[in-house]
Amino acid sequence: MPEKPLSDLGKVSYRSYWWWRLMKLFHIHQGHTVTATFLSNESGIAVDDIVSTLITMRMCRxxxxxxxxxxxxxxxxxxxxxxxxxxxxxxxxxxxxxxRTKVRWAPAQTRPEFERQQQRTAAAMTSRRASKSQNVTPLVTPLATPPIEQKPVFQKTPTPRRR
Structure with missing residues (x-):
């Protein structure tokens, strides 16, 4: 599926391919009433692209x-x-x-599927943390030692005043 919006030259190139692909399907389904959705499922071309291609040839209504x-x-x-x-x-x-038999393809996750997957992952992580926190002894840290007093290396000695 091409990225949208198509340039004029891109539209001409894709339309030529879409027209070829649709002609092959029409040759198979001659004499039948066919919907654009059916053609989209058969060809993998978006419904909007099928409709725009067929409208130019006055074959879609x-x-x-x-x-x-x-x-x-x-x-x-x-x-x-x-x-x-x-x-x-x-x-x-x-x-x-x-x-097509040798191509392995999985559809990209849409936003709701992605969010559901994130929720499942977060739920699994919290359940793991809860089960681990029951089996683990609390971490004991040593007491903090008081800071060491540091004396300045150079002390300023008062200078006598001149009269």
Whole structure:
């Protein structure tokens, strides 16, 4: 997922890849009503990026009819458009394709997950401290010794006054 906001050149580059990826999915799901959320789950592309890419090609729309989910973007897949785009080579495939079975990835922790993890860690630490404090004898420190009086090395002797 690219960092946002994208520059104009970055948007063109990513849009080309997104278009290629979406065309592959459209080829698989021809004749179906597909939502942008479904495409996002299948492709790993953010819903906003899918919608912006498909709006430029006039293939994405929100419907107000009761049989559709309000606020959801629906994609109109036309076989002729998909075939034409695939034939003309719209969208550039990536230079390097990865084997998804060999990639190990874990999603980054969001803020609430991070805070919950911190709370669990803090609770574990306090329980460890409590169990250790029951088994440990208190630390005894020696009494402080009184400070040694230091005499000044040089004493100022009074000078006689001149008359």
């Amino acid at each position: 929100q419907y107000k009819e009761p049989e559709f989910i309000p606020g959801e973007w629906y994609v109109r897949i036309h076989r002729k458009i998909v075939d034409h785009c695939v034939m003309c080579g719209y969208g550039k495939p990536p230079r390097l394709l990865l084997d």
